[in-house]
Amino acid sequence: MKENNAICRAVDIRKTYWRGRVSVDALRGVTVQIKRNDYVSIMGPSGSGKSTLVHILSCLDPPTSGEYYFEDTLVSQYTDLELAQIRNKYVGFVFQNFSLLPRSTALDNVALPLVYGHVRKKEKIAKAQDILKKIGLGDRMHHRPNEMSGGECQRVAIARALVNDPRIIFADEPTGNLDSVTGSEIMELFDKLVEEGNTIVLVTHDANVASHASRIVKLKDGRIDDA
Amino acid sequence: MRDIAERITLSFQTFKTHRMRSFLTTLGIIIGVTTVIAILSLIEGLNRSVAEQVRSIGSDLIFVQKFTWVSTGHRDLEKLASRPDLTPDDAEALTMLPAVEIAIPDVDTRITILKYRDNEVTNPTVVGSDENYSYVNNHFVESGRDFSRDDILHRRKVGIVGSYLATNLFPDESPVGKELMVEGHRIKVIGVFREKGSFLGQSMDNFILIPYPTHEKMFPRNTRSIYSRVYGGYSIDVKPVEGKIEQAKDEVTELMRRRHGLGFDEENDFEMNTQQVLMDLYSNITRVGFVAIVAIAAISLVVGGIGIMNIMLVSVAERTREIGIRKAVGASNQTILFQFLTESVILALIGGIIGIGIGLVSGSLHQSVYSSASIQPVVLLP
Numbered sequence: 179m180k181e182n183n184a185i186c187r188a189v190d191i192r193k194t195y196w197r198g199r200v201s202v203d204a205l206r207g208v209t210v211q212i213k214r215n216d217y218v219s220i221m222g223p224s225g226s227g228k229s230t231l232v233h234i235l236s237c238l239d240p241p242t243s244g245e246y247y248f249e250d251t252l253v254s255q256y257t258d259l260e261l262a263q264i265r266n267k268y269v270g271f272v273f274q275n276f277s278l279l280p281r282s283t284a285l286d287n288v289a290l291p292l293v294y295g296h297v298r299k300k301e302k303i304a305k306a307q308d309i310l311k312k313i314g315l316g317d318r319m320h321h322r323p324n325e326m327s328g329g330e331c332q333r334v335a336i337a338r339a340l341v342n343d344p345r346i347i348f349a350d351e352p353t354g355n356l357d358s359v360t361g362s363e364i365m366e367l368f369d370k371l372v373e374e375g376n377t378i379v380l381v382t383h384d385a386n387v388a389s390h391a392s393r394i395v396k397l398k399d400g401r402i403d404d405a
Numbered sequence: 406m407r408d409i410a411e412r413i414t415l416s417f418q419t420f421k422t423h424r425m426r427s428f429l430t431t432l433g434i435i436i437g438v439t440t441v442i443a444i445l446s447l448i449e450g451l452n453r454s455v456a457e458q459v460r461s462i463g464s465d466l467i468f469v470q471k472f473t474w475v476s477t478g479h480r481d482l483e484k485l486a487s488r489p490d491l492t493p494d495d496a497e498a499l500t501m502l503p504a505v506e507i508a509i510p511d512v513d514t515r516i517t518i519l520k521y522r523d524n525e526v527t528n529p530t531v532v533g534s535d536e537n538y539s540y541v542n543n544h545f546v547e548s549g550r551d552f553s554r555d556d557i558l559h560r561r562k563v564g565i566v567g568s569y570l571a572t573n574l575f576p577d578e579s580p581v582g583k584e585l586m587v588e589g590h591r592i593k594v595i596g597v598f599r600e601k602g603s604f605l606g607q608s609m610d611n612f613i614l615i616p617y618p619t620h621e622k623m624f625p626r627n628t629r630s631i632y633s634r635v636y637g638g639y640s641i642d643v644k645p646v647e648g649k650i651e652q653a654k655d656e657v658t659e660l661m662r663r664r665h666g667l668g669f670d671e672e673n674d675f676e677m678n679t680q681q682v683l684m685d686l687y688s689n690i691t692r693v694g695f696v697a698i699v700a701i702a703a704i705s706l707v708v709g710g711i712g713i714m715n716i717m718l719v720s721v722a723e724r725t726r727e728i729g730i731r732k733a734v735g736a737s738n739q740t741i742l743f744q745f746l747t748e749s750v751i752l753a754l755i756g757g758i759i760g761i762g763i764g765l766v767s768g769s770l771h772q773s774v775y776s777s778a779s780i781q782p783v784v785l786l787p
Contacts, residue, residue, distance in 0.1 A: 238733065259737040266735020277730045281422035291734040293411065338734065 191244035204230040206400040219380040219388040222397035270339030274351035329360035434756025437706030442764025469641040486634035504653040530612040533620025549581035549596030560618040568600035569610035
């Protein structure tokens with residue numbers, strides 16, 4: 179029995195960083211929930227803790243305290259190895275700077291999560307090819323990132339996020355490095371993905387981008403800003 | 406297993422995408438391993454070739470002489486000269502010993518030149534010995550005949566020439582039956598020895614063997630020269646019974662002391678030289694040098710290793726972005742660490758294998774140089 183159909187459920191999450199001897203409280207008690215097929219955008223000025231929150235929600239980092247449930251499993255005490263497996267199987271990432279391996283082809287970049295998922299080579303390539311075709315990059319499979327436009331790079335990154343059929347996709351400023359036309363194309367792609375049943379969390383400080391989401395979570399000084 | 410195979414595949418993908426960096430990293434190891442292997446095989450080859458040459462003088466002979474081949478410090482020539490000469494009678498007596506197969510008298514005189522018609526050789530040795538010389542010293546009469554007992558007893562003016570002398574004096578004909586003028590004496594050539602090669606840079610085939618009584622008559626001892634008194638006399642070449650060299654040494658010492666009438670508190674007035682002495686001297690001289698050379702070569706290997714370490718360190722820093730991406734798509738810290746380790750190990754292995762290959766090839770090249778050209782003298786025999 180899945181409680182509230184939630185994929186992510188964070189309860190009173192705190193995160194403290196140590197910069198040398200100075201501690202920085204990035205998150206000071208955040209409770210948030212993301213449901214299946216949700217389209218959430220997280221907004222807030224820089225330093226508000228939105229990246230930290232996404233890192234915890236996406237299982238990149240464990241919280242300092244608080245409880246975090248991913249698919250109703252308490253993962254806040256998981257080891258690095260266990261978190262890596264969750265990221266590999268259930269989470270997709272899209273970054274502002276595309277974060278593609280510069281010397282690898284689009285196909286290899288898309289197949290990367292499958293490498294760590296121990297997928298057979300044939301299946302791996304077939305899956306990566308399918309996704310690339312679906313996203314309209316069938317003719318770019320053997321191009322390297324520097325041979326493609328920013329929009330194409332970001333679409334390769336989205337294909338990589340989709341290749342392992344994730345439960346949830348985190349997109350950190352996905353249009354930040356793109357011009358407005360390409361940016362809105364990417365946003366349309368996200369809208370389409372949500373229509374197809376995907377769950378997406380957008381991190382942005384662009385209100386236009388945030389307006390695509392069905393729900394906006396605002397962060398300020400490490401807390402949710404309800405105002 | 407599958408993890409390892411995957412990591413290796415990943416490593417090779419990295420090498421493919423960073424060809425230059427991978428090559429340069431490997432280069433240090435290649436050079437290091439090549440140097441070590443080449444130098445080791447070079448030394449090994451040198452040692453073997455010296456050992457072979459020493460052995461070719463004659464296997465396990467004991468040379469009873471007035472002087473020692475290898476001495477430390479000053480040589481008291483007066484004392485050596487005053488020692489009793491060794492004689493053909495000594496050889497006869499030593500032959501009777503149980504651990505001695507045979508003992509022969511052997512006297513060498515170097516002359517300046519030997520001519521036959523228009524041909525000449527310089528500095529040949531005139532050896533005086535008996536009919537067992539060829540057997541004891543591993544010589545083989547290739548054409549003509551060896552000495553008979555009669556040749557010795559009747560002090561015949563006959564000789565057997567070494568191959569160097571034969572080919573240089575008689576380039577177009579057989580020397581057998583020809584007559585040579587040796588220091589004003591007519592010597593008839595009755596045989597030719599098979600080639601023996603060179604030892605310590607000197608040809609062992611530039612000599613003529615004549616019966617020792619003939620030699621004695623042709624080259625009377627200059628008793629006023631101290632060098633002649635020390636080095637000019639007979640050496641007794643003792644061939645011990647197979648495997649009984651130590652026992653033979655004891656018996657020879659015992660008998661020679663008795664023949665020279667030495668009291669039990671007097672020291673030996675003769676020396677026993679063996680090839681082992683030469684080998685020991687050679688290894689003593691070269692050992693320290695070899696160790697130093699190998700140590701220097703090993704340093705280059707260490708430097709190669711540091712090279713890999715540096716590149717890996719730098720590439721971790723340079724690849725933080727890549728590490729971040731890989732972590733985001735599901736690599737754990739452990740996976741990343743093992744990937745870097747696998748890359749280093751594979752690079753080191755590849756470098757090592759290539760280095761061993763090049764080292765062996767260049768080592769064998771050096772060895773063929775050794776065997777074709779003779780090495781320079783390490784020990785100067787008196």
